[in-house]
Amino acid sequence: MADRIRPFRFLADAPEAVDGRSLAAAARRAEAMGIDVLVIPDHLLDQLAPVPFMATVAAATERLRIGTFVLNNDLRHPAVLAQDLASLDVLSGGRLEIGIGAGWNVPEYTAIGIPFEAVGRRVARLTEAIAVLKGAFGPEPFSFAGEFYTIDGHDGQPKPVQRPHPPIFIGGGGRRTLNLAGREADIVGLAPRILPGDRPRTDPRSLTVAAAAEKIDWVREAAGTRFDDLEFNIYPSTSEIIVTEHALAEARTLADRLRSRTGIDISERELLESPHIYIGTIDALVEKFRRLREQLGVSSIMVGGLDEIPQVVERLKGT
Numbered sequence: 652m653a654d655r656i657r658p659f660r661f662l663a664d665a666p667e668a669v670d671g672r673s674l675a676a677a678a679r680r681a682e683a684m685g686i687d688v689l690v691i692p693d694h695l696l697d698q699l700a701p702v703p704f705m706a707t708v709a710a711a712t713e714r715l716r717i718g719t720f721v722l723n724n725d726l727r728h729p730a731v732l733a734q735d736l737a738s739l740d741v742l743s744g745g746r747l748e749i750g751i752g753a754g755w756n757v758p759e760y761t762a763i764g765i766p767f768e769a770v771g772r773r774v775a776r777l778t779e780a781i782a783v784l785k786g787a788f789g790p791e792p793f794s795f796a797g798e799f800y801t802i803d804g805h806d807g808q809p810k811p812v813q814r815p816h817p818p819i820f821i822g823g824g825g826r827r828t829l830n831l832a833g834r835e836a837d838i839v840g841l842a843p844r845i846l847p848g849d850r851p852r853t854d855p856r857s858l859t860v861a862a863a864a865e866k867i868d869w870v871r872e873a874a875g876t877r878f879d880d881l882e883f884n885i886y887p888s889t890s891e892i893i894v895t896e897h898a899l900a901e902a903r904t905l906a907d908r909l910r911s912r913t914g915i916d917i918s919e920r921e922l923l924e925s926p927h928i929y930i931g932t933i934d935a936l937v938e939k940f941r942r943l944r945e946q947l948g949v950s951s952i953m954v955g956g957l958d959e960i961p962q963v964v965e966r967l968k969g970t
Contacts, residue, residue, distance in 0.1 A: 656944060656945070656948070656950070657882065657944075657948075657950040658950065658969055658970060659940065659944070659950050659951075659952065659967045659968060659969070659970060660687040660688065660882075660950060660951045660952070661685065661686050661687050661688075661951075661952055661953075661954055661964050661967075661968060662686070662687065662688045662689075662690050662718070662720065662884070662886075662951065662952065662953045662954070663681055663686045663688075663689055663690070663953070663954055663955065663956060663957050663959075664690065664691075664692075664720075664953070664955055664956050665689065665690065665691035665692070665698070665699070665704060666681075666956065666957060668699065671707055674699075674704070674707050674708065674711070675707060675708075675710070675711035676711075677957065678707075678708040678711045678712050678715060679711055679712060680957060681712075681715055681957055682712045682713070682714055682715040684957065684961055684964060684965070685964045685965060685968035685969075686715065686954075686957070686964065687715075687716055687968075688715070688716040688717070688718045688748055689708050689715055689716070689717060689718070690717075690718040690719060690720035690748075690750065690953075691704045691705065691718075691719060691720065692719070692720055692721070693719055693721065693722045693723045693726065694723075694756060694759060695726075695759045695762065695763065696759075701719050701722065702735050702739065705717040705718075705719075705739050705743075705747070706739060706742060709739065709742055709743035709744075709746060710742075714746075715746070716743075716746045716747070716748055717739065717743055717746055717747055717748070718747065718748035718749070718750055718820070719748075719749065719750040719751070719820075720750045720820075720886075720953065721750035721751050721752040721820065721821075721822065721840075722749070722750060722751040722752065723752065723753075723754040723755075723756075723759075724751055724752065724753055724754060724773075724776060724777045724780045725753070725754040725760070725765060725773065725776070726754070726765075728800070729779075729780035729781075729783035729784050729787070729800060730783055730787055730800075730802060730805060730807065732780075732784065733783065733784050733787035733788060733807050734787070734807065734808065734809075736749055736784070736811070736817065737787070737788060737807065737808075737809050737810060737811040738809060740811035740812050740813055740817050741809050741811065741812055744812060745811070745812035745813045745817075747811070747813070747817040748817060748818045748820060748838070749784075749816075749817050749818065749819050749820060750819075750820035750821075750822070750838075750840075751777065751780070751781070751784075751819065751820070751821065752777065752821065752822065752823070752828075753770065753773035753774050753776070753777040753828065754767075754773055770825075770827070771827070774827050774828055774831060775798065775799070776798075776799045777831065778831055778835075779795070779797040779798065779799050779800050780799075780800065781819065781821075781831075781835050782795060782797070783795055783800050783802060784816070784819075785815070785816055785835075786802065786805075786807070787805065787807025788807060788810065788811055788815065788816035788817075789807070789815065790810070791806065792804045792805060792806035793805060793806075793807075818837040818838055818882075819835065819836050819837050819838070820836060820837070820838040820839075820840060820884065821835065821836040821838075821839065821840065822839065822840020822841065822842050822884065823840070823842050824841075824842040824843050824844035824845065824854075824857055824866070825844055826869050829866055829869045829870050829873070830869060830870075830872075830873040831873075832870060832873075833869070833870040833871070833872070833873030833874035833878070833881070834873050834874065836881070837880070837881065837882065838881070838882045838883075838884055838951060839870050839881050839882070839883050839884065840883075840884040840885075840886065841863050841866050841867070841883060841884065841885050841926060841947075841949070842886075842888070842927075843857040843858050843862075843888050843889065843927055844857035844862075846913060852912055852913050853888065853889050853909075853913075854913070854915065855889075855906075855909045855910075855913055855915045855916075855917040856915060856917065858888070858889065858917065858921070858922065858925040858926075858927050858928060859917070859921050859924070859925055860921075860924050860925065860926065860943075860946060860947070863885075863926045863947055863949075864946075864947060867883065867947060867948070882950060882951050883947065883948055883949045883950065883951065884949070884951035884952070884953065885926040885927060885943065885949050885951070885952055885953070886927065886952070886953030887927060887928070887929050887953065887954075887955055888927040888928075889905070889909070889927060889928065890905050890928055890929075890930065891955075892929040892930075892954070892955050892959045892960055893929070893930045893931075894931070894932065894933060894936075894960065895930065895931065895932070896932060898923055898930045898931040898932070898935065899919055899923070901930045902919035902920075902922045902923050902928070902930055903919050905922055905928070905930075906918065906919055906922055924939075926943055926947065926949065929960070933960065933962045933963060933966075936960060936963050937963055937966050937967060940952060940963070940967060941967075
């Protein structure tokens with residue numbers, strides 16, 4: 652993957668903020684410590700809404716990029732969302748990144764009366780939504796006739812600063828979503844696959860480096876000639892970030908927990924090498940991210956909160 656090596660970029664989760672002043676202070680701290688993008692999820696939970704959050708962060712900083720990790724497409728009409736997002740890109744001077752997905756948190760759907768449809772339907776709707784977003788960001792009025800959305804001569808306003816549009820992030824662990832990412836995204840997030848059933852569970856086998864390489868192959872097939880222009884992202888999953896001198900013991904505990912939940916064996920070594928498990932010393936984590944970039948071409952890394960592994964960000968930012 653040496654021909655795809657890019658400088659590292661680091662994403663951090665939205666800090667808990669009780670008011671605008673504390674959020675602005677956290678955003679400035681993220682900028683000072685070398686975080687590239689401060690992101691917020693999109694849930695109807697105890698959190699700030701994404702659009703005012705991003706506007707506040709952008710107003711408080713000069714270089715820090717703003718983004719979502721990720722928007723739930725089913726909560727907004729894409730033409731309305733396009734206006735919000737383009738406005739954010741204008742107000743931030745072109746610092747927006749758009750993470751968007753098909754939705755997954757069933758209780759939220761139930762709480763507000765939105766049907767939680769099969770994954771194929773949700774991904775099909777997301778596919779159409781991305782076409783509408785790109786159409787609204789385009790230079791001219793556009794029309795679109797799909798199963799879920801119909802647009803007739805709409806000229807989205809304002810137009811974003813970044814052309815042809817702000818970077819679009821699509822992530823997933825299954826082939827259907829990653830094929831969509833390969834065709835339409837600028838940044839592709841590699842996620843673990845979820846086992847089917849009434850209680851969603853991570854498939855431990857999908858945490859491995861081999862599984863990540865397979866997912867990248869799916870993206871490559873779908874992307875065709877645009878593959879080399881894609882950026883790949885990884886993020887911690889299944890376990891919190893653990894800085895420790897006893898990585899093997901921590902990995903053994905995690906392997907036992909995954910086995911008890913899923914009945915699937917995965918070795919401690921596979922977990923320590925996983926793109927989604929961050930356990931070890933600071934030196935070990937620095938070397939791990941370098942190795943994953945060399946092996947998989949991954950250069951975008953979600954590091955959790957601002958206080959998770961700032962030493963790793965300090966050592967790798969810009970390299």
